[in-house]
Amino acid sequence: MTDTKTPFSCDWQGGEKVPAIAENKSAFYKFNNDFTWQGVAKEAYKPEGSNFANIMRNVLIGDHGESCLFSLRYFEVAKGGFSSLEKHQHEHVVICVRGKGKIVMDNKVHDFNIMDTVYIAPNEPHQLLNAGDEPFGFLCIVNLERDRPVVLSEEELHGLRESEETKDLIK
Amino acid sequence: MTDTKTPFSCDWQGGEKVPAIAENKSAFYKFNNDFTWQGVAKEAYKPEGSNFANIMRNVLIGDHGESCLFSLRYFEVAKGGFSSLEKHQHEHVVICVRGKGKIVMDNKVHDFNIMDTVYIAPNEPHQLLNAGDEPFGFLCIVNLERDRPVVLSEEELHGLRESEETKDLIK
Numbered sequence: 001m002t003d004t005k006t007p008f009s010c011d012w013q014g015g016e017k018v019p020a021i022a023e024n025k026s027a028f029y030k031f032n033n034d035f036t037w038q039g040v041a042k043e044a045y046k047p048e049g050s051n052f053a054n055i056m057r058n059v060l061i062g063d064h065g066e067s068c069l070f071s072l073r074y075f076e077v078a079k080g081g082f083s084s085l086e087k088h089q090h091e092h093v094v095i096c097v098r099g100k101g102k103i104v105m106d107n108k109v110h111d112f113n114i115m116d117t118v119y120i121a122p123n124e125p126h127q128l129l130n131a132g133d134e135p136f137g138f139l140c141i142v143n144l145e146r147d148r149p150v151v152l153s154e155e156e157l158h159g160l161r162e163s164e165e166t167k168d169l170i171k
Numbered sequence: 172m173t174d175t176k177t178p179f180s181c182d183w184q185g186g187e188k189v190p191a192i193a194e195n196k197s198a199f200y201k202f203n204n205d206f207t208w209q210g211v212a213k214e215a216y217k218p219e220g221s222n223f224a225n226i227m228r229n230v231l232i233g234d235h236g237e238s239c240l241f242s243l244r245y246f247e248v249a250k251g252g253f254s255s256l257e258k259h260q261h262e263h264v265v266i267c268v269r270g271k272g273k274i275v276m277d278n279k280v281h282d283f284n285i286m287d288t289v290y291i292a293p294n295e296p297h298q299l300l301n302a303g304d305e306p307f308g309f310l311c312i313v314n315l316e317r318d319r320p321v322v323l324s325e326e327e328l329h330g331l332r333e334s335e336e337t338k339d340l341i342k
Contacts, residue, residue, distance in 0.1 A: 025292050026292040060264075067292075070240060106196075113202070114202065141239075141243065
């Protein structure tokens with residue numbers, strides 16, 4: 001882990017929401033080779049009360065008036081970056097599509113590489129970290145309606161700090 | 172288009188459902204380099220009343236007791252293969268992750284290549300086709316509860332057969 005602290009929430013955005021385009025129409029989002037998509041805004045990630053650096057998100061599906069019950073986002077974490085360690089009631093499905101990462105989940109640290117797919121169950125403490133020199137990018141699917149993440153309890157943090165599996169990653 | 176007719180439905184499975192494992196726990200599905208995932212069954216796709224050839228599906232998320240409101244599947248279409256031309260009330264989100272495809276959607280034919288992402292709106296007639304020599308694979312996200320696909324009306328088929336955009340693909 002470097003000393004570049006880039007906490008961001010992987011699934012909650014504050015008040016600065018991109019206005020929804022209320023059109024429930026089919027749409028084609030062409031991929032550019034730089035991990036952006038035509039017709040999808042590249043957004044900075046700005047959680048309340050935290051700094052961020054070189055973190056971006058694309059909301060591919062969910063902000064354009066779609067009627068499906070889920071949202072699809074692409075997150076990218078720069079070298080040395082990591083998401084906040086948090087939990088929430090809503091589930092995550094995460095698919096690595098760029099670079100190399102690690103996931104803290106289920107009181108373990110998992111290597112998280114291309115096309116590895118993870119289900120993060122309700123109230124599971126989790127964190128995603130860039131484990132390489134290149135950008136680490138992942139797709140993340142969530143229910144469209146979801147609760148706000150919360151930080152871990154002292155007891156939960158203590159458990160992770162004491163565990164052989166996770167102690168080197170947890171501050 | 173070759174003469175290899177491999178109709179399959181991209182989002183409906185008949186009675187042969189894999190029993191759900193009723194455990195809403197976090198899970199890590201490690202990717203194998205052959206586009207299978209550890210812990211995820213490779214299933215043949217067998218719609219009612221149709222033949223199939225070299226079509227497979229993996230239900231990554233949705234058959235293991237997960238509580239999220241969506242399901243994530245990986246479909247793979249062999250050379251010359253294509254899905255059924257159909258429509259339904261539920262939405263599709265489709266992401267190309269292997270090979271080269273085409274999508275019939277919005278009365279057009281779109282090239283569909285790596286990481287291109289598509290939203291197929293309710294009741295939009297659509298079809299996915301392998302457009303290359305290698306397997307064509309895509310992730311498909313749907314609501315967990317969804318309606319059954321229906322074939323197109325004669326009027327809809329007529330429109331696609333008459334359109335300069337789509338007439339070469341529609342039988």
